[in-house]
Amino acid sequence: MNQRALSDEHVTNLVRDAAVAPSMHNAQPWRFRYLRGSHTFQLRADLGRVLPHADPQQRALHLGCGAALLNLRVALVHEGWRPETRLRPDPADPGLLATVRPIALGTADSGLAALYPAIHRRHSSRYPFDDTQIPQRIRAALSDAADREEATLTFPSPWHLQEVLELLEEAEARNLTDPGSSQDLAEWTRIDDSSVNTERDGVPGYAFGPRKLGGKAPMRDFAGNRPVAGRAAAEFERTPQLAVLSTAHDLPEDWLRAGQAMERVLLLATLEGLSTSFASQALEWSDLRWPLRDPVSGTGHAQIVLRLGYGPEGPGTPRRPVPDILDIEP
Incomplete structure (x- = not known):
């Protein structure tokens, strides 16, 4: 060698x-x-x-x-x-x-x-996406990208999508009232844009995206209960296009494989002109994570939920x- x-x-x-x-x-x-x-x-x-x-x-x-x-x-x-x-x-x-x-x-x-x-x-986009459907060719390519890293990417059927959205909505509601979640947000988010040139990590206010006025997109509100001056509100997509990435097992090695698969999917999606963001709220609650699994096989461990679509690119962080x-x- x-x-x-x-x-x-x-x-x-x-x-x-x-x-x-x-x-x-x-x-x-x-x-x-x-x-x-x-x-x-x-x-x-x-x-x-x-x-x-x-x-x-x-x-x-x-x-x-x-x-x-x-x-x-x-x-x-x-x-x-x-x-x-x-x-x-x-x-x-x-x-x-x-x-x-x-x-x-x-x-x-x-x-x-x-x-x-x-x-x-590749940057996370927390802006509204339009209702244009992702072609089946691209969906298949994204699933193949996950498979190459020993993970599975599935696009929920309409009835399972509704269940996933309800789980994410429940998790977001819990996070908004949970002291621990508020602590994490306070530690890792910045609502003052004056810190743009000084911070080296975390989510700055300019990357929060608009406050959700309507629609079903499962958006995490990084502001929590804190007011953000000048933040706009917007209508998000009515039928979000979500994908659930899972692994057969749930050990640290599987989490590393899932992370590689996640990034491989995100990079390919970026090349295909898609914008992406994460919907991980339900994965932070053990009782909500399990129902995210594939209802057809009843197996697998959900590791991340991705939101994909056609919309504005997100800013760098x-x-x-x-x-x-x-x-x-x-």
């Missing part, structure tokens, strides 16, 4: 690509380490960025880190490497989520390489500087 050394600048650029991945409340719960001696990237959990109320089991943390891992793989394949990836390689070190070793002259996944242009274009998340060691 031939290997070429990566310069520190090259490593930095690869991690910069990885770190534009989505994460719950934009907490960015990852750290990277590059070991020059073994030409290996380590992806580690940043446990100081856990959301204690919304994510006590750290499932969402693993999803976000899995998304960053997928971005790293895409960036490497784009440059002609074959990334040799291992999930949770050391049972004695649970904070080590994955290792990635770039192998030269390998057979790379051309499907991953094609996704690279979408890495920095703050990112931590690469020196804050990357260590390069001999």
